[in-house]
Amino acid sequence: xxxxxxxxxxxxxxxxxxxxxxxxxxxxxxxxxxxxxxxxxxxxxxxxxxxxxxxxxxxxxxxxxxxxxxxxxxxxxxxxxxxxxxxxxxxxxxxxxxxxxxxxxxxxxxxxxxxxxxxxxxxxxxxxxxxxxxxxxxxxxxxxxxxxxxxxxxxxxxxxxxxxxxxxxxxxxxxxxxxxxxxxxxxxxxxxxxxxxxxxxxxxxxxxxxxxxxxxxxxxxxxxxxxxxxxxxxxxxxxxxxxxxxxxxxxxxxxxxxxxxxxxxxxxxxxxxxxx
Numbered sequence: 209x210x211x212x213x214x215x216x217x218x219x220x221x222x223x224x225x226x227x228x229x230x231x232x233x234x235x236x237x238x239x240x241x242x243x244x245x246x247x248x249x250x251x252x253x254x255x256x257x258x259x260x261x262x263x264x265x266x267x268x269x270x271x272x273x274x275x276x277x278x279x280x281x282x283x284x285x286x287x288x289x290x291x292x293x294x295x296x297x298x299x300x301x302x303x304x305x306x307x308x309x310x311x312x313x314x315x316x317x318x319x320x321x322x323x324x325x326x327x328x329x330x331x332x333x334x335x336x337x338x339x340x341x342x343x344x345x346x347x348x349x350x351x352x353x354x355x356x357x358x359x360x361x362x363x364x365x366x367x368x369x370x371x372x373x374x375x376x377x378x379x380x381x382x383x384x385x386x387x388x389x390x391x392x393x394x395x396x397x398x399x400x401x402x403x404x405x406x407x408x409x410x411x412x413x414x415x416x417x418x419x420x421x422x423x424x425x426x427x428x429x430x431x432x433x434x435x436x437x438x439x440x441x442x443x444x445x446x447x448x449x450x451x452x453x454x455x456x457x458x459x460x461x462x463x464x465x466x467x468x469x470x471x472x473x474x475x476x477x478x479x480x481x482x483x484x
Contacts, residue, residue: 217335218335219267219269221267222268223267224267224452226338228452229346230343230346231350231447231449234338234350235460237331237333237334239464240460240463241330243464244256244327246467247467247472248319249470251470252467252470253319253323255467256467264329267336273336274329274336275329278328278329281328284324285321289320293310293317295313296312298313301314340369343372345447347364347368347369351365381415382411389411394407
């Protein structure tokens with residue numbers, strides 16, 4: 209399960225998405241994520257899914273690798289779907305014992321699950337095609353207007369980048385610790401929820417120690433390199449826009465226009481399925 213979490217990992221490949229400026233990918237990802245909340249109808253989600261599928265094909269990241277990251281949120285998907293199906297009132301579709309599934313609840317559960325899947329895959333695609341260093345530079349550039357309000361933009365971008373970079377490192381460390389505990393006879397599967405939680409204590413203690421040690425080593429390394437924040441710092445490889453970035457912005461604008469059309473007009477012209 210731990211190795212199936214892909215957020216924060218970088219997949220090396222020679223693709224159009226990998227060569228894009230990180231600012232283009234960051235802004236495009238933000239637009240895509242926001243667009244999922246603009247409208248609620250099947251045509252909008254179908255448009256978003258087609259756009260995301262095309263982006264995955266262009267990235268040359270294996271589709272199975274992208275889907276693998278969904279296994280880590282499987283229980284969250286099931287939990288949110290059940291909450292929506294059983295607790296939203298409306299026209300009754302199925303009724304058994306004291307539980308009823310309404311038409312509105314079923315519709316909301318489907319929309320919520322699809323939206324969550326697209327959110328996770330869209331976010332993973334950005335981190336899989338962008339190195340942490342370039343992602344940090346892109347975050348700092350996008351948040352630059354906040355400097356007017358004396359917000360430490362560079363430091364915030366650096367912290368976010370380090371957090372993303374530490375996700376795969378800590379997951380790998382957790383996997384090693386769990387394997388070491390299993391070799392010593394630990395049991396993480398049997399028993400009730402309380403017993404399983406207690407069984408994780410021998411994993412959490414060395415994991416926290418390892419995390420603090422890595423954080424201390426990183427702080428010492430940054431101090432040894434005379435790091436004192438972003439003031440006056442230059443970049444070895446400054447970010448530069450290219451023609452492909454302009455084309456990418458045009459594609460994102462076309463996607464957003466299509467999505468608005470589907471959300472405002474297509475849903476009125478073409479009827480959807482009765483349960484959607």
